[in-house]
Amino acid sequence: MNLTETILKIALIGGDPVLYILILMSIITIAVVIERYLIIKKLQENMLDYEPLELKLALEKRLGILATFGNNAPFIGLFGTVLGIIKAFHDLGTSTEFGVRVVMQGISEALVATAMGLFVAIPAVIAYNYFVRKVKTILLTYEQKKNLPLEIEE
Numbered sequence: 001m002n003l004t005e006t007i008l009k010i011a012l013i014g015g016d017p018v019l020y021i022l023i024l025m026s027i028i029t030i031a032v033v034i035e036r037y038l039i040i041k042k043l044q045e046n047m048l049d050y051e052p053l054e055l056k057l058a059l060e061k062r063l064g065i066l067a068t069f070g071n072n073a074p075f076i077g078l079f080g081t082v083l084g085i086i087k088a089f090h091d092l093g094t095s096t097e098f099g100v101r102v103v104m105q106g107i108s109e110a111l112v113a114t115a116m117g118l119f120v121a122i123p124a125v126i127a128y129n130y131f132v133r134k135v136k137t138i139l140l141t142y143e144q145k146k147n148l149p150l151e152i153e154e
Contacts, residue, residue: 063128
């Protein structure tokens with residue numbers, strides 16, 4: 001058995017494992033959004049109780065998860081689609097039945113992975129942008145109230 005055959009056997013699993021990964025990413029995204037919303041609200045109310053660096057770190061915590069998921073979920077979905085299309089064409093090649101139906105069903109199932117990737121990415125990016133803007137606003141307010149210069153990244 002050569003390397004191509006080995007990789008083909010793995011690819012023929014299809015896009016289902018990718019969908020499970022995307023579902024997990026979606027659940028984590030929802031959890032991070034809820035957690036960040038609650039924590040940032042609490043930090044905003046008590047911002048003067050914190051040192052500048054401590055406040056900045058607390059506000060920005062876990063935002064990298066949203067950025068990472070927002071950037072990578074479409075690629076993970078695309079990977080699932082590619083695996084699904086490989087499986088669809090392989091099924092067509094080994095099927096005794098020939099026709100559009102055999103391929104179209106497999107391709108439509110494969111495209112679900114791309115849709116799921118976008119379904120995870122779009123809310124993650126929206127939430128990330130919202131929280132980054134909120135953090136900047138809180139830090140500027142803190143700076144003004146404490147009369148301290150804070151370094152805010154663009």
